[in-house]
Amino acid sequence: MSLDLAPFKALIYNHCGLVLEGIAEDRLNKALNQAVIRLGCRDLNDYFRLLENTPEQFEQLISALTVNETYFFREPDQIALFTNQLIPRLLARQSRRPLRILSAGCSSGEEPYSLAMALDTVYGEQRRQLFKIDAGDVDRQVLSKARQGIYSAFSFRSMDPVLQQRYFRPIQRNYQLVDEIRQSINFLPLNLKAPLPPQGLEGYDLIFCRNVSIYFDPETRQMIHRRFHDVLNENGILLLGSSETLGNDLGVFELVEEHGHYYFIKGEAYRPPSSQAVSWSSLHSASTAVQLGKESLCDPEPSARVAPDAVTPALLNLPPLDSIRQLVQEGEREKASELLDRHLRVQNQPVAMGVLLLKSWLLLNQRAFHDADGLLDQVLHEDPWSVDGLLLKGLNAKWQNRLQEACDWFRKVTYTCPECWPAHYYLAETYRIQGHDAAAIKAYQVIRRILSNDKHAADGMLWVPLPLPRGDILFLSERHLLKLKQNTQLSDKGEG
Ligand SMILES: C[S@@+](CC[C@H](N)C(=O)[O-])C[C@H]1O[C@@H](n2cnc3c(N)ncnc32)[C@H](O)[C@@H]1O
Structure with missing residues (x-):
């Protein structure tokens, strides 16, 4: 209809x-x-x-x-920044106890519970006196799941198994969080757009609002920033998801940078001395909302590269593969994974390339490297020049710290599809980590060429929706270029 x-x-x-x-x-x-x-x-x-x-x-x-995609220790570097840098600073300066933390848009609770576990690891029993964590979401159903604290394996894809063992107990096929962490979070219904915040929702020292702003337009984002500004204490800190931060420099807070991490501050007390943040708004006007529809630059006839789908989705009673890809793109990974498993279970039929690629991407995100590798081998057996397949091979190696091998895969992608800017980006990052500054500079320059000519440049990937916002990649590449060039000049002077 x-x-x-x-x-x-x-x-x-x-x-x-x-x-x-x-x-x-x-x-x-x-x-x-x-x-x-x-x-x-x-x-x-x-x-x-x-x-x-x-x-x-x-x-x-x-x-x-609502899109409730979340998992424990999402963006672990940011959580490490929170426990190792921001919290000690707040404790040193702020005599008021407990410090108050808000997780806004907390979904099923993985974010606030991760913060509580991270604090428990450092402060143990003292945590109770030192910190109070509130967590709110507009979706009441997801809040009741959060209060229960029962999670499937999918929520642990970024969590250290040792921590999982310490804080969770198996319950049927799932895992339940121990009471002492579960009871430490105050969950409450919270609508960030409501004209008035719930009573008592003020006086925070630190607010996390990660991966929420992408669903809002600029006016709503700005209104929410003002609201956060009101409910934060003087010298409070606001953390957004790292891919959202630069696009949300809306003039309400000051944007600062610390060792490559960006966040917002109210007041001056916590401005890191080395901050190199620059205003993003002039560079980045489009929202970081998920890009819809992709044409492939390097493969004008995608269907020619996909193994024939002998079993139609209708026959399997499965949605078309494009919708599963959309689920992955929207972050509905658990649902997508189930549907892909059903595809994979069909006997005696060629499996569509998209199924193998999407499934291996999900497996990589769960750090199931071995299983992902097996599927990727099948992809490359079918099509040795699959851009998605080669790039995922590279990521598989990179995330296991096999950096030389990762470079080899990423280079292969760039030969196959020179415009695949994610491959240049990963290549540049891997060179930079290895200290190959000259090679990293070249690779970052390619990204600059591709993305500054065309902000919407397609990435050459056919199936896998990588979460790389173009604007942020361009910005980061510019910054790395600047730093690397400074390093190179310094070492030239040193030698001279
Ligand atoms: C993708 S989840 C992010 C979860 C978690 N912060 C993270 O980064 O893993 C986005 C959450 O924002 C919530 N949300 C959307 N609009 C909201 C609003 N107006 N007020 C509060 N929460 C909202 C959704 O219900 C959803 O649970």
Whole structure:
């Protein structure tokens, strides 16, 4: 059925700021169809009236529309910055106890629990007196999951197994967080777009709001920054997800940089002396929202490179592979993984290339390197020049610290598809880590050439949606170039 989505979009935007365009519009469409059928409404007008008068139904719709992708110790470097640098500074300067921390948009709880575990590891029992963590989300269903503290293996893909063993107990096929960490978080319903914050939601020293802003437009982001500014103590700190930070320099907070990490400060007390942050807004106007639809530069006929899909999705009762790819892109990894497993279980049929590639990407993210490698070998057996396959091989080697091998794979990608800027980026990063400054400079220069000529340059990947926002990559490449060139000049002078 063709639906007039506009009133629903407006209702939801006004309530919680979600912008339902592109992929999100498909999600809205699906949620509305399902609700109309489930509730036996005559039509959409009928359902709209119901929504206006039944808060529970409205909550349920919101819950169907939020993207709750999260996992423990997501962006571990940022959590290390929090425990090793920011917290000691706050404790040294701030006499008020406990220090107050907010995880805004906490989803099913992995983020605030990671903070609690990280603090427990350093401060042990003292943690109770020193810190108080609140965590809020607009999605009430996900909050009740957070309070339960029961998680599947997927939530642990970035967590040290030793910590997992220390803080979780097996329960059926899942794992439950120990009570002492579970009870240390105060979960509360929180709508960042609401005109008034819930009572008591103020006086914070540090706010985490990671991977939330991508669902909002610039006005809502700015309004939320102002709200954070109001509820932070003087000299408070705001951390966004690292790929979002640069695009959210909205003039409310000061953006600072510390050892390659960016965050926002209120006041001056915690400005790191070495901060090299520069205003991002002039370089980066587009939002970092997930890019929709990709054409491949290097493969004008994608279908020619995919093994024939002898079993149609309809026959398997599976959604088309493109929708599974969208799920991966939207961060719905668990759901995508289940569907891909069903594809892989079909006997005596050639497996589509996209299935192998998407599955190996998910496995890599779970650090299941060996399993991912097996699938990637199948891909390259089928198509030795698969750009996605070669690049994932490189990442597999890089994430296991086999840097020379990683460089070899990334170089192969750049021969196969010279415009594949993610491969140049990973190559540059790997050279830089190895101290091969001249080679790193060359690779960063290629990225600059590709991305400054065309901000929307396709990345040459056919199936795997890498989470690399173009604007941020260009910015980081510029910065590394500057530093590397300074290093090179210094060493030239030294030799001279
Ligand atoms: C992708 S999750 C991020 C979870 C976690 N912060 C992380 O980085 O892993 C985004 C969360 O933001 C929440 N959210 C979306 N709009 C919101 C709003 N207006 N107020 C509060 N939370 C919101 C969603 O419900 C979802 O759980």
